[in-house]
């Protein structure tokens with residue numbers, strides 16, 4: 001086995017608006033088991049596909065995909081802050097290889113990331129700095145968004161590069177599944193927020209950050225009371241999506257347009273492109289089989305919450 005994959009929903013709401021203790025215990029159990037499987041695999045390198053929520057990427061320049069050749073986590077909500085240990089020369093080689101494959105992958109030597117990147121590193125590895133990581137941003141909120149087909153092709157190009165390394169590679173996907181928390185949309189915001197989305201939000205004043213976090217927390221509290229206050233979770237679609245990935249039917253996703261996906265499962269569901277990229281990466285590294293599938297809709301976290309592992313078998 002040369003590659004192991006784990007995809008996991010993330011939520012900034014953990015610790016702020018939590019489900020019942022038995023649900024929390026169940027999720028923590030799923031995460032501990034995934035963490036144990038990853039530890040047994042003993043990865044030498046991590047590739048992490050994750051989105052951003054207007055903490056690192058803004059409308060001054062909004063790439064569909066970006067590889068961090070250097071990256072720092074801001075520590076929003078209760079996620080860890082700090083530098084991600086990106087191996088510079090390897091990341092540069094990766095960027096060249098993916099570009100030569102015909103995929104327009106942006107690079108950043110000072111990529112700013114949020115809980116989307118930090119949470120899986122903390123939960124699955126025990127911290128931001130445990131292993132060398134290639135962090136790959138996939139735009140999941142700021143339209144125009146990349147589609148499933150290009151995302152799959154990005155993953156395949158990454159997989160071909162990783163196959164040349166002779167390393168045990170852990171591939172992580174962060175985010176999804178069905179959900180629509182109150183992330184601002186450029187077309188709907190006032191002048192102040194527009195300015196923030198255009199780039200001045202990169203160093204958000206503490207009071208404004210607090211206000212923004214409160215807005216998400218309050219939306220979750222309302223959603224628990226009344227699930228008509230936000231786009232509903234869609235367990236049927238979420239499970240169909242996980243089955244497609246388990247069965248290696250990745251090209252079938254190409255036919256789903258971004259507009260369709262938003263309507264089916266909510267505007268933040270585009271975060272599942274990180275899962276699609278992760279599985280496409282794994283598929284390019286060999287035949288695979290999935291394990292450890294878990295799913296539960298968790299309104300407290302405004303999340304169709306899923307967890308799925310897979311490993312190459314050749």
Ligand SMILES: O=C(O)/C=C/C(=O)/C=C/C=C(\O)C(=O)O
Pocket residue numbers: 010011012053054116175176179181182183184212215216268271301302303
């Ligand atoms: O309202 C804002 O400005 C920001 C909202 C968030 O950062 C929300 C994040 C939610 C998730 O990461 C999620 O995937 O549910």
Ligand SMILES: [Fe+2]
Pocket residue numbers: 010051053116175176268271
């Ligand atoms: Fe998110």
